[in-house]
Amino acid sequence: MQTHQALCITVESQSGSLVIDWTDGLRSQAGFAALREACRCGRCRGAIARGESQRAAEGLALTRVEPVGDYGVCLHFDDGHDRGIYPWDYLRELLIPVPVARPGAAA
Ligand SMILES: [Zn+2]
Numbered sequence: 001m002q003t004h005q006a007l008c009i010t011v012e013s014q015s016g017s018l019v020i021d022w023t024d025g026l027r028s029q030a031g032f033a034a035l036r037e038a039c040r041c042g043r044c045r046g047a048i049a050r051g052e053s054q055r056a057a058e059g060l061a062l063t064r065v066e067p068v069g070d071y072g073v074c075l076h077f078d079d080g081h082d083r084g085i086y087p088w089d090y091l092r093e094l095l096i097p098v099p100v101a102r103p104g105a106a107a
Contacts, residue, residue, distance in 0.1 A: 002071070004092040009065055009073065018062060018075075020095060028095035032062045036077050038094050039084035 008021040012029075019029040033056035044054060057079050064076035068085055076082035086094070 002088045004088045005070070006073075006088055006091070011062055011065060013061070016061075018065070018095070019098075020091060021100075022092070025100070026097055027100045028092070028097045030095045032056070032060050032077070035062065035075060035086075035094065036060055036079070036081060038086075038090075039075070039077070039081050040086075040090075041081055041083040044081065044084065 005023045006020045007023045010019040010021075012019060016032045017029050018032070018035060019027065021027050036056040037054040039054065047054065056077075061078040062075060063078050064082070066074040066076065068074050072085060072087035072091065074083065074085050077084075
């Protein structure tokens with residue numbers, strides 16, 4: 001069981017970022033490049049073990065967010081990395097919190 005759960009995941013292709021709204025009300029986001037560089041597919045793990053740095057290509061696109069049970073998501077990037085599993089707790093660490101404008105919350 002993980003500490004965190006995503007409520008809603010939004011891919012913002014325009015700005016090149018992934019936005020997650022969490023069940024506890026926090027919203028956080030990260031750019032595609034940062035997510036790709038945090039990829040932990042077999043290929044990336046091998047590269048990390050060899051001490052190779054992970055550099056995302058310019059203009060990299062996130063093509064698909066595939067749910068992995070209630071465990072997390074698998075992110076598909078257009079550079080062929082489509083097997084990286086991102087557990088919720090890992091995403092929670094990776095993404096940067098952003099302010100949320102709550103409808104009806106204004107006094
Ligand atoms: Zn990878």
